[in-house]
Amino acid sequence: xxxxxxxxxxxxxxxxxxxxxxxxxxxxxxxxxxxxxxxxxxxxxxxxxxxxxxxxxxxxxxxxxxxxxxxxxxxxxxxxxxxxxxxxxxxxxxxxxxxxxxxxxxxxxxxxxxxxxxxxxxxxxxxxxxxxxxxxxxxxxxxxxxxxxxxxxxxxxxxxxxxxxxxxxxxxxxxxxxxxxxxxxxxxxxxxxxxxxxxxxxxxxxxxxxxxxxxxxxxxxxxxxxxxxxxxxxxxxxxxxxxxxxxxxxxxxxxxxxxxxxxxxxxxxxxxxxxxxxxxxxxxxxxxxxxxxxxxxxxxxxxxxxxxxxxxxxxxxxxxxxxxxxxxxxxxxxxxxxxxxxxx
Ligand SMILES: [Zn+2]
Numbered sequence: 001x002x003x004x005x006x007x008x009x010x011x012x013x014x015x016x017x018x019x020x021x022x023x024x025x026x027x028x029x030x031x032x033x034x035x036x037x038x039x040x041x042x043x044x045x046x047x048x049x050x051x052x053x054x055x056x057x058x059x060x061x062x063x064x065x066x067x068x069x070x071x072x073x074x075x076x077x078x079x080x081x082x083x084x085x086x087x088x089x090x091x092x093x094x095x096x097x098x099x100x101x102x103x104x105x106x107x108x109x110x111x112x113x114x115x116x117x118x119x120x121x122x123x124x125x126x127x128x129x130x131x132x133x134x135x136x137x138x139x140x141x142x143x144x145x146x147x148x149x150x151x152x153x154x155x156x157x158x159x160x161x162x163x164x165x166x167x168x169x170x171x172x173x174x175x176x177x178x179x180x181x182x183x184x185x186x187x188x189x190x191x192x193x194x195x196x197x198x199x200x201x202x203x204x205x206x207x208x209x210x211x212x213x214x215x216x217x218x219x220x221x222x223x224x225x226x227x228x229x230x231x232x233x234x235x236x237x238x239x240x241x242x243x244x245x246x247x248x249x250x251x252x253x254x255x256x257x258x259x260x261x262x263x264x265x266x267x268x269x270x271x272x273x274x275x276x277x278x279x280x281x282x283x284x285x286x287x288x289x290x291x292x293x294x295x296x297x298x299x300x301x302x303x304x305x306x307x308x309x310x311x312x313x314x315x316x317x318x319x320x321x322x323x324x325x326x327x328x329x330x331x332x333x334x335x336x337x338x339x340x341x342x343x344x
Contacts, residue, residue, distance in 0.1 A: 026068070026070055026071025026244060027067055027068060027071060027244075028071070028243055028244045029042075029071065029241060029242065029243060029244040029247055030240045030241050030242065030243040030244065031064065031068075031240075031241075032064055032068060032241050033229065033233050033234070033238050033239075033240065034230065034238070034241075035060075035061060035065065035226060035229070035241075037224060037225070037226075038054060038061075038065050038224050039065070039241060039242070039247075041222045041332065042065055042068065042072065043072065043247050043250065043251060043315070044308065044315065045178070045221075046069060046072035046247075046251045047250070047254040047266075047314060047315050048221075048258070048265055048266035048267050048308065048310070048314070049178055049265035049267040050178075050221035050222055050267045050304075050307070050308055050311065051178065051180070051219060051220045051221055051267070052069075052178075052180045052181070052220065052221070052222040052223075052224065053142065053182070053217075053220045053222065053224065053334075053335075054066065054180070054181070054183075054224055054226045055183055055184075055185050055223065055224065055225050056184070056185065056226030056227060056228070057184060057185070057189045057190050057193055057227075057228050058184065058189045060227065060228050060229065061226065062140070062182035062226055063107075063138070063140060065226070066107075066136070066138045066140075066180040066182060067105060067138070069105070069136050069178070070102075070103035070104070070105045070135060070136050071103075071244040071248065072244060072247055072248050072251050073103050073135075073136075073178075073248075073251070074248075074252050075101050075103075076101045076102070076103055076134055076135075077101075078101070080101075080134040081100050081101045083133060083134060083174060084104060084133060084134055084135070087126050087130050087131060087133055087173065087174065088131065090125065090126055090173075091125050091126045091130070091131060092125060093131070103134065103135040103136065104131060104132050104133070104134070104135030104136065105132075105135060105138060106128050106131050106132040106136070106137050106177075107137075107139075107140060108128045108137075108139070109140075110140065110141045110145045110146075112128065112149065114149045114152045116128060117129060117149050117152065118130075118152045118156065118162050118175075119162060119164050119173055120166075122166070122168075124164045124171060126173040127162075129153070129156055129162060129177055130162065130173040130175045132175070132177035132178075133173075133175055133176055133177055134176060135177060136177065136178050136179075136180055137177040137178070137179050138180050138181070139179065139180075139181040139182070140182050141182070141183060141184075142181040142182065143183045143184070143208055143209070143212060147211070147213070150212065150213065151213070151216075153179075153216065154216060154219070156175040156177075157216075158219065160174065160175060160176035160268075161173065161175055161176075162175045181220065183212075186198055186204070186205045186208055187200050187204055187208050188200050192225070192227075193227070193228060209335060217335055218298055218301045218304070219300075221267065221304045221305075221308050221332065222308065222332040223333060223334035223335050225334055250315055251315075253317070254311065254314040257314045257317070261277060262277055266307045266310045266311045266314070267311075269307055269310075271303060274303050274306055274307055274310075278306035278309065278310045278321060279320070279321070280306075280321060280326065281320075283323070284322075284323055287323065287326060287327070287330075288305070288306075288326060291305075291330045291333075295333055297333065301333065305326070305329045305330055305332075305333065306329070308329035309325045309326045309328070309329035310325075312325040312328055312329060313325045
């Protein structure tokens, strides 16, 4: 069950284990049936702290998948927990000790104002993106969000902080959140569905997708189609997926490699760090250049592909980035690719 606090969905937490273990029980990834590609993308996102966008029809499980991300992340450190507590306190939400070291999951509604999202007021107070600091910000119905709200996300997505300027004063709040967004593929929601029930025109699909600006999409490393589940995957006796615990162990191992190499997660690497740690072999360079030309990728998007490829290699425990890692990373630029061809 999802509790609603001040109109914001809060991640449901199961009761503490009776032995008093402090690790909170997050909702389990095993509850998500099927959706192999989306689960894989969620694991990569967790391993490298990459921003993620799910694209699929209504009811295919995008929200369910997104809500499993906090459980896949390493437990927040004491320092991170302290930062979150200070933000909660300044925001007037108060401190909930039961949430200590629990990664936040914030999911504001698409009608939220830019000020509610980034913070504001005469105080000023932190907004949703700061309440999601060190945790996950989930934006459902991404194409329905106002252009201004999405534009104000760009700076914090890049820098991990948000600056709020008021006549009297300007202040800065931390906003190192991981973005998970979800959207329908077209206005009716069914483009690409095998049933062929989508009747949207190519132009209306393009108009719908153009509500997301190129610079925002550039910053979302993983763009993943989430198809409707097949009937056999929806049956009660369908096999359960891998558990949060099993996936989290791989995520933590991959994050340890990143810390050891660069002292930070792959998504946070600078341009020079990316060049240093994401070297490609010659033939893979040529592959990336062909993809850049075919998908008309910006230099920023290309850097992000390299960081995702690095994370995929880290999950496998590989020292170097191989062709398979790079090819998979390029494959996650779904929207860049879709816009190259008319909808079927
Ligand atoms: Zn449609």
